[in-house]
Amino acid sequence: MHDLTCMIKGCQTRVYAPAGTHSICREHFLAYLIWRRRKGPQMFMKYAGMTMEERDPLVAEWASTIRVEEAPTAPAPKS
Ligand SMILES: [Zn+2]
Numbered sequence: 001m002h003d004l005t006c007m008i009k010g011c012q013t014r015v016y017a018p019a020g021t022h023s024i025c026r027e028h029f030l031a032y033l034i035w036r037r038r039k040g041p042q043m044f045m046k047y048a049g050m051t052m053e054e055r056d057p058l059v060a061e062w063a064s065t066i067r068v069e070e071a072p073t074a075p076a077p078k079s
Contacts, residue, residue, distance in 0.1 A: 007059075008066060020056035028066070035062050 006013045006025035013025035019032060036043050036058075047055065 008063060018052065020059040021052045022056075022059065031066070032059070032062055035065065 004015065005011065006015060006028055007019065007022035008024060008028050011025060011028060013027065015023035016026035017024060017029045019029070024032065036047060047058070050058075
């Protein structure tokens, strides 16, 4: 665990907690927690027993659902 900043693309915040073999900031950690909670208590139990490597695909799945807030405001194409 030698990441200095959050693994989420575009996030420059210092890491707070591990997520799989990577690390994420506090804000994203809380978002990840909420995401897992939505998947139900079974997910929580299952996740606790998973290795860091096994958690990686789950982290990737969650990461793909995140919208980067700091994205430069490009003019939205009007069709
Ligand atoms: Zn972050």
